[in-house]
Amino acid sequence: MIDLSRRKLIVSGLAATAGASGLAVALRLAQKYGLVPPDHGGIYGLGETLTYAAQRLLTRHSLAREFPRNRISPRPFPNELAPLTEDFKRLQAGGFANWRLSIDGMVHQPGSFSIADLKSYPSRSHITELACEEGWSYIAEWIGVPLSHVLHLVGVHPQAKYVVYVSMEPDTWDSIDMADALHPQTFLCYGMNGSELPVAHGGPLRIRLPRQIGYKNIKFITRLTVTDSLKGFGKGLGSAACEAGYAWYTGI
């Protein structure tokens, strides 16, 4: 006994049309304001997009919680590392003097930087929590140069939307949007707890994004590419982790 009057039919028809067009407009706007992540396809695309869009609207400029020095974890846990490559071991033997970070893509002056170059720029530090997607977390002091400083040095084109970062570890790369790339707490990190960044924690150079989960904070960074589209990188999902089924945006 379904009570479906003509009025009900018309009202629900109008509501459905309004809903559908509202959704289309929302999607168009979301695209325009950079609220759609590169891994928005597939069955989990809805959730990924809602999370990324909501956090971009709420947290674009918010700062990760910082802690007093006495709350630094006495024993920071270094997660499992893949076996180090021969190339890495050779650089390690030379005290990483020959380590280079190259920057290319949509920049005015592509360049290459040694660890000593990076250390010659204003050094910053923050005491923040590193949290793994598995559930564990620890607090450490992270020392480095803000990524924004280096990006300003090379001059980023105004149409740039993402920074892709590549590790020396095979098949390890990821990317962030410009909001995260220019965020004051995003570091090219070379020090930890008052000394050099240990190899176990990604030394000599890792990216540190205290507002995102551990796996986004990739170790052994050797290359940055500034771009306006992630389509040409791997499968176009934005990171190697995405290709293994892990989300691109990890603010949650």
Place this chain on the structure above:
Amino acid sequence: MAIMGSAQLGEEAPVPSCVVTGPLPKLVPRHSALVRVTHWITTVCFFALLLSGIEIVISHPRFYWGETGTVLTTPLFQLPIPSSRRLVPTGYGYVLPDQNGWSRALHFEAAWIAVLTGLLYVISGLLTRHFRKDLVPRKADVSWRALWTYFAKRLRFERPSPAEASSYNGLQRFTYLFVIFVLFPLVIWSGLAMSLGFASAFPWSVTLLGGRQSARTIHFFVTLALVLFLFVHVLMVCLAGFWSRTGVMITGRTRTRKEHT
């Protein structure tokens, strides 16, 4: 058909006869369409969240109190299950396959749908006075004796009286309100507190819970409470008549004629 005003009838009220004389009264559904739809969306989301949540816990089945915690620190407790990570000391000689990628994606997508559905339910519940009419305990319910009466009946596995088929008893009212306005908000809050992005915008959300690891532990225990609720809820539905009660939550209509004769 549907017994109107039976909420006012006492437990021992005589069962109204189902012989309908005169014009048929307008059928008022036992559960409104919105309640039925949000109920089943929430059900699907709950199972998706539970399954994916278990998968995520397996990657680190240790719980801590405070801000931080790793395998190098002493846990509050550890679940006696194997892990999907090699570096977690579980005492088992093997490592389960990693399921965290899709589990996290499913967890957050289901959480979004559940939260939006919950918001729709709460807002409409306030507007239609569903909470005030059906869930806020009546005067007669607010006594330990009244609650104990309902509880004792359930302990004896007594079938609910026909009056309870069209309205909620005091124990149900307290339980549903507790689940809707305490457990669900707490599980959402403790979940969001684990988000580094959310915590950067709302740092108090973590501090008030005692730290990120405390939030994770609270998230776990509130989930246990919700699972306990689910068990009792399904048990009670079975006791009251699984097919008739489930049917009512799908179609909205009570099969009073059959039940009462």
